[in-house]
Amino acid sequence: MTIDRTRFDKGLTYDAYKEQMTRNRDRLEANEQRVDLSKEDLAAFRALPRTVKVVVLAEDWCGDVIANLPVLGRLAKDSGKLDVRIFLRDQNDDIMQRYLNKGQFKSIPVFVFFDDNFRELGHWIERPASVTEVRAKRRKEIFAAHPEFGSPDAPVDQLAEDVRVRLQGELVKVQHDTMKFANAEVVRELREIATRVAA
Amino acid sequence: MTEAHKVKITYCADCGYEPQTLDLAKALMLEFGSRLSCIELIPWEGGTFDVSVDGELIHSMTRDGGFGESRAITDAVRARLSA
Numbered sequence: 001m002t003i004d005r006t007r008f009d010k011g012l013t014y015d016a017y018k019e020q021m022t023r024n025r026d027r028l029e030a031n032e033q034r035v036d037l038s039k040e041d042l043a044a045f046r047a048l049p050r051t052v053k054v055v056v057l058a059e060d061w062c063g064d065v066i067a068n069l070p071v072l073g074r075l076a077k078d079s080g081k082l083d084v085r086i087f088l089r090d091q092n093d094d095i096m097q098r099y100l101n102k103g104q105f106k107s108i109p110v111f112v113f114f115d116d117n118f119r120e121l122g123h124w125i126e127r128p129a130s131v132t133e134v135r136a137k138r139r140k141e142i143f144a145a146h147p148e149f150g151s152p153d154a155p156v157d158q159l160a161e162d163v164r165v166r167l168q169g170e171l172v173k174v175q176h177d178t179m180k181f182a183n184a185e186v187v188r189e190l191r192e193i194a195t196r197v198a199a
Numbered sequence: 200m201t202e203a204h205k206v207k208i209t210y211c212a213d214c215g216y217e218p219q220t221l222d223l224a225k226a227l228m229l230e231f232g233s234r235l236s237c238i239e240l241i242p243w244e245g246g247t248f249d250v251s252v253d254g255e256l257i258h259s260m261t262r263d264g265g266f267g268e269s270r271a272i273t274d275a276v277r278a279r280l281s282a
Contacts, residue, residue, distance in 0.1 A: 061215030063244070155249045155256050157207040157241055164241070171244060 003055055003095070003118055011055065011085025014073045021060040028060075032070035034179065037078055041187050044195055045079035050116060052194050056086040057096055057110040064126050065109045067179075071186045072111055082194070101125050113193050122193035128185040131178065138174045146170070203236035204280055209249040212242035219248065219266045226269045227276065234280060252279040 018025055054072065058065045069086075076082035089096050089108050101107035107126040114120055143152045149159065149167045156164055206227055210216040224238050248260035250272055257275040258267040 059215065061213075061217075063213030155209060155251060155259070156243055156247070157209045157239070157249060157251050158254060168243075 003112070003114060005118065008053060008055065008085050008114075008118070011087050014069075014076060014084050014086065017058065017086040024060050024066050027066050028070055031067060031179075032073055035071050035074040035183055036180065037074060037187065041191055042075075042078055044191050045075055045081050048079075048081040048194060051081050051083050052121065053114040053116075053118070054082050054084045055095070055110075055112040055114065056084060057089045057092065057099065057108050058086050059089050059108060062108050064107070067182065068127060068186050069109050071183050072109075072190065075187065075190065099123055099125065111190065111193075113196075121196045124189055124193060127182065128189055130185050131182040134178055134181065135174055138178065139171070142167075142170045142174070204234065204253055205237045205239065206235055206276060207239045207241060207249075207251045209241040209243050209247050209251075211244055211247045213244050214246055216248055216266075223250070223266075223269060223272060226273055230273045231276065231280070235276075252276050255279060 012020065018028065021028070054076070056069065056072065058069055060066075072082070072084060076084045087095055089106060089110075096106050096110070099110045099112065110123060110125050112120060112123040139152060143149050146167070148163050149170075156167065159167065208220050208223060210220040220240055224240060227235065227238055246260065248258075248266055249256060250258040250267070252275070256262070257279065258272050260266065
């Protein structure tokens with residue numbers, strides 16, 4: 001599979017993608033509002049010598065898409081230097097097969113950056129490793145502080161319903177508490193890839 | 200007295216595993232009918248797809264990989280019901 005102009009143009013714009021979403025659009029747009037771009041980051045994108053094309057693989061049921069696609073959407077909108085086209089993962093397996101996470105998982109979102117001639121500058125998958133690490137650490141701390149939650153590796157269906165609901169609340173809080181850090185890490189990694197065009 | 204058997208399916212709601220969850224729930228309903236006292240669906244996170252019968256884990260995406268074959272899971276439930 002090669003991405004060329006013809007294939008690129010078949011992708012959905014960010015707004016068109018939002019229009020076709022069947023769920024989670026409210027969550028995606030709320031996250032879009034929460035993205036806080038620094039002047040420095042925005043300046044780095046605005047200083048790109050030319051527009052960078054970004055091919056995205058996404059689906060509206062995926063939590064990492066709902067969390068991270070809005071970061072790209074805001075960078076594109078606020079900088080004017082990213083031309084984003086979104087492809088639905090399950091209808092574009094040829095693209096997905098080329099960007100499997102660890103060579104085997106169909107993790108999304110996938111962001112692939114191209115120059116004017118559709119030479120790949122780099123790609124980004126799912127979420128930053130640093131975010132996964134921080135959340136895993138927080139998760140471990142939660143289980144250590146709450147013996148009633150049992151082992152982090154035990155099936156949650158063995159917990160009493162009220163305990164399970166409290167655990168779920170704690171895990172949601174981790175997502176919320178780490179969102180700002182996660183967004184900053186996404187921006188940092190995307191900036192590193194996109195600015196290769198200037199090198 | 201008939202023994203009550205409960206099946207729980209814990210699935211990652213963030214991952215969009217609802218179709219596989221509903222397919223399996225339907226297969227269990229059609230196969231076992233009232234022999235199951237309850238089929239509980241638990242929306243969770245973290246890529247989970249676990250199936251347990253009376254507290255015994257018979258399939259886990261983390262442990263066994265994938266969603267599991269519907270036939271293999273119904274066989275495992277039948278074995279547990281017959282035990």
